[in-house]
Amino acid sequence: MSSTRKSGRQRVPNKKYTVDAFEGLDITNSDSENDLELQESKVQAAKDDGNDFAESDHEPVPEKDDEAIEVSDHSDTATPEDTEQELTKSVSGKRRRKQPPVERENMRSRGITDFRIRASRLDDDLFIENIVGSDEKDQADFRQNRNKWINNISLPTRYPNNLGQGGMAYAFNHPADQRKTEATVGWDWYFNEGGKSTFQKKQILEPLTSTAGVAYITRPAETIKKLLLGPYGKQQLFTLSLMQSLSLKQSWKSAQTNNYVNVGDPRNRSKRQDAWILNVGTSVQCLEWAPNHPGAIQYLAVSTLPPKAGNDQLESAPAYTPWLRSSSIQIWTFTRTAAPDNTVHLNPELQTVICTEWGYARQLKWCPMPRDPRINGSETRVHLGLLAGIWNDGYMRVLDLYLDAHRGSNTTYGMLVENTTTVTNSTIVKYKSAGFEARPPETLCTCVTWLSQTNIAVGCANGYLAIWNIFPPNTTSVQDTPLRPARRSKVPSNPQSNGQSTRPYLYIPIHHTYILAITSAYHSSPHLLCTSSASGHTRLTDIRSPSSDSVLMPHMRIGPSSLAYSTHLNCFLTNSEDRNFVRAWLLRRFWTYIGIAKGEPEVLSIGVAPLHSTILFGYADGTLLAVNPLRRYVGTFLRGGQPQQAVWKQEWARSAPGDPGGEEEGRGGEEEGRGGKEEGRGGEEEGISRFTEGYKLENVVLNPEYERTMKGHGSTFQDKDVAAFSTIYEEKSAIRAISWNPNLDYGGWVAAGMGSGLVRVEDLAI
Template sequence: MQDSDSSVDEFAPPEQEDDEGDEFMEEDATAPDEEDDDSQTVSDDEDAPRGESICDIDSDLGSDIPRSKRKGKPSGLKSSTAALSKVVGHGRNQTRKMATAAGGKTRQRMIEDWMKGGQEQRFRTFFGPTVEDMYPVLQTKDHWTKQLTLPSRDEGNLRRSFFASAEAGEKDVKSTRKWYADAGREAFSKGQKSKMITEEEGRGYMVNDGPETTNFLLGGVKQPNIYTLKKGEYMSLSTPFQPASTRRGWMFNLGARIQEAQWVPNEKGSTQYLAVAVEQKRPGKPKHKPMENPKASAFTASKPFSSAIQIWAFDAVSNGRMDPSKPPRLENVICTEWGAPRFFQWWPIGAKDVVEPDVQDNVRLGLLAGVWSDGKLRILDVTFQKLASSQKPSYVHYAEAAFELEMPETIPTCLHWLSGTSLAAATASGSLAIWSLNRNNGLTTKPWFYKQIADTYILSLSSGYPSRPQMISVTTADGFARLFDLRSPALDACSAARGRALVLCQGWHEHTQSFVMADEHYLLKHSSIRRFHGNMYSMRLASAIVCCATSPVHPGVLVGCADGTVETSNTAPKIFNVKQLPWQQIWFKHEWRPPIEQLNLTLPEPSPAQTDSNIQQAGPSAAKKMAAQARPIGITMPPSSSNVPASVLSKPLTRIAEGYKPRQLGMTEESTRAKYDMKFITVYEEKSAIIKMAWNPNLKFGTWAVAGSNSGYLRVEDIGV
């Protein structure tokens, strides 16, 4: 800033000389006022007197701005606060220049707010106006600023949310475990009827109508290999990329559609457990062609039949990474006569921090809530005896559950744990029911909350646990998403904009305080609890979103699509700053094709060099080479595309592609349809879709992920970097 004695512009219009000022005034008139106002300011704010403020600006530079060019308020204004400053610029670029005080020096008491502009208003709108609301946002933004797509295993990167109070979390864990030790365990033990059965009997509960073997095309793009896996077998993900592979994970062929996959809470245990259920159908049930079922395609109750839930165990090393040297084990099979399990979920708080065998070799996994196809909701206390002398699994048959109920005149369609002792379930009639297991009257099937919250079928249910357990979000068949506050559900309710596609899956993103769900335009949207009616988009996909998964220990989001693609991204930077261009990375891509005969294609004539007999002769040498690797099964080198043997073309084939690089995508789709003559909607093979995904919720193992497809392909991998 400069002195006011600078030379006057000779070419200035004479009529502008009367409008001197703007916040600059004559030195004679302003000098006394400046002194008075300065002293008054110091007295008003004694904690930060002049000379001890955050920023003091001294300038002895002169000014080239003539008086005749200065525009603003009349010179009669006596306020020194206005007199010493001048606003320059517009919007976010708005700054404040300080005028020259007496003595040729300018002083500013404090720097401008760092959130000056649109970002301050955005933060206040989405997270709250107080410092307590803002502080967790800034902590989250700084802590995970380096995570672009895949979660990092650097020290301190995996941690619980800044929004959830550590004291409240410890109190919840303590009260839940106290209830289970004092009353819950005994109540389930008395009401639950189960027994061990033989392996021969247990195998009958695991039957599904999938093919006995499946061919997989795996490996590098230039030299992929064909592997054959039988139903129920698995293989290491590093096998197709030997010897230079560092992948930590396993792939399974379970034969039929993956119905559900959920991790067991086990914070500090070296063995992690995964519960998996596949699609099972009632024997003798008539089969209909696609789109020709005369009954409703929605969930309808069926007659009881045999089914199973598989419990797989995965070992870890000391730092929490998956141990690739130890293959997974089928530890336990839950056998029931209640029809196929539609969906289930483990309680969020385990009975102990470590799940391990006790002195009697009994392993207690905890409470499992689920809905079976007979239309009933049940809670099981899952416990099995580990057979130390054998590597074979134990089979436990459950005849009766301690907590079992049937909704009046409707059926449950989805469920969600609100805490370690509270369970919520939604119904086909649009009602919401909530039970608390720790009430004085024991395991009563009468809910303490039962209310009609929608007019139609509820598709998905989620809550803001652990930081906002009272917030409930549902999506319904009429295209709306609705948010409720359980403290006053009649008043505190909000609906989002209606969509034209059904939202079958949603998740609570703890690190942005929002619910994530699919959008009809192949976008992943966030619905903040303070602006639920508005949508924020963070990821753009190439096909319809079928499922999504969020983690409580890092901000990474997994998205599964109809074309078999699984992508991941850290969506927090995009939500915090709308101008941020998000990073996305494809974890893997799963493609399935039926036999060529079903595609109305003519089989090519095989060349003499690529006959079935030649391929079978190549099998032993290839199998010998793979003998030292984890579970190699029938490897053959792929022929050229023009000489594919009939034995490969006549069977279904699954291709897995991986190794994609991260990329930045905007929310606006690029105009590539005209170039490639692409249509807006593409129909993919039904069995290519990824339909179930889940992050491991345990802190030390938060980089483990599972994804399942319609074809029976299940992938479990530690994708931390």
């Protein structure tokens, strides 16, 4: 029999410094106190058990492994056997008092396997199951997507190889039969059931002359842009007038020999692809390519911010205040011309300008569903499609856009810029009312996304989600009908909408404050909606049962403003808390992320292509970054890090005092004082933009340790390349909007809008 160790300290009673008035009474072992202790033990056991829904102030520290995919699971799940061992062992390995078991009926499980193992050690089948689920069709579609585009290093390829890999194609989880049904049956409401005639009746259009249209055009103080373009080290100065375009091939030709220069330098491509730069005026707010146009003409809608002015002062917060002002939307056309070497060139022209008095368009979204043309013999116009947008007056509107099929515009608009009146009436059109418009009471619409051909989801400034059916139209006004039964409220009157607004069929609170972004999981799961709010929460909601089926990703200090869905990856893409990382949040495991890209400045825009897996990211310093995240979606991660490519970079700088225009700014500053430059010249400063390209491919190691060190959690930094500061860049250098062309023959064309008022359109397909 082994001896028992005893303490050598003398046992003495503890000193009492107070007199217990209830000593001797049997009240300390009451049932209430026993219940309290039992409840505390259950809570402690649940925390030790690693319950999915147990709160924690600190995130778990993943194991540092450069060869492993960055997988952060913020709520691990423990098995009953692990829980039993954890309860009986202490941290130091010694046995401790066994706590009472947790009642299983009070616990919840997600019903999926644990994913705490490093991804590099997972079997491929298990890895795919944790990403897309156990459905065999979903797994097969994901494998086909991965096998087709995984060999694209960064940029897409125009044609597939002998094995069928690469090229432009629709995602395998969006099959041909589904697209055919959406293109035919899905649009019967518009062509056969009166939808077209209803929109045409409700839309009131007014052709404008050039003299009247100038008031709606965004005209900055700096109407001529100065550009530095050309090969590396041999750039030349170019000027670009308002609403004009410039081919980059011209900038790559020598002024003396009219030939390409320095063909031996790999950064100077002797046969560069087509690229154009457009001068749209002021900073680009949003831009979108029109889908369902497989022909020779492509259409691009661009919305710009109004120029700054010293007298634009709102009494309340501008994000929560409707703002009515003259604005416009530019529709650019790109006509296809074939070259002898079978390359495609798109020559840009400004087709028309849509003028409104609803404030500038914060967001524009074309209806992405496929559509058959159904053109009759008497139709002489081109149907662009349904364009949904959020305007600065807080309304969501849907425009049914038609354009003249045989009208050019580049020459006529050049006359408009010169304030002449010799311009055709169809070049500039004012929309007095939209085909569909709505706004919930006592709030503003902030973001929009399409769910189907007739259903639109909108995020609001009060944290509510609203979903409308745009057909059949519901003419019931909510001025006399309460939207929420618990409270009667009226819609603020709007002169442009005659005080009318339709009621959404779903209007529920999903956030506590301002919704920053919203997107749906179309094509694969259009019933799933992802929203981010200013409170730092991002939520995935199933609109079939929104009250019960929702999940939150880990809270961030700053809510992500960039949000997109990739149907090839089955995930949502957002910027990280430090804003320079890009994370993929898996659709099956929304609380788990995989890092796919990393840059130094802040991510402001994300461009997801529907015809290939390459994703573009626009940064605050003007860098356009291309990444193929499918290379991260393998069970055994490739050695050497994640490949990513800086396509080009735009840098904007203010003009020096000796440059042309700088003296005027100086004189304005003397007249108006410190604010004279902004108030005297409308807040616009003259400057110059420089485009550099030819950056080499780089491999970056995406490791969670980098993010923790950049957040400043540790006292020392383990990597010398990690900086603990943020750089502030010029506002006009930023890439504010990115859009891939959704049409099959033009899937490699991309448009990027910048804060300097320039739009670069380029074919990136290899």
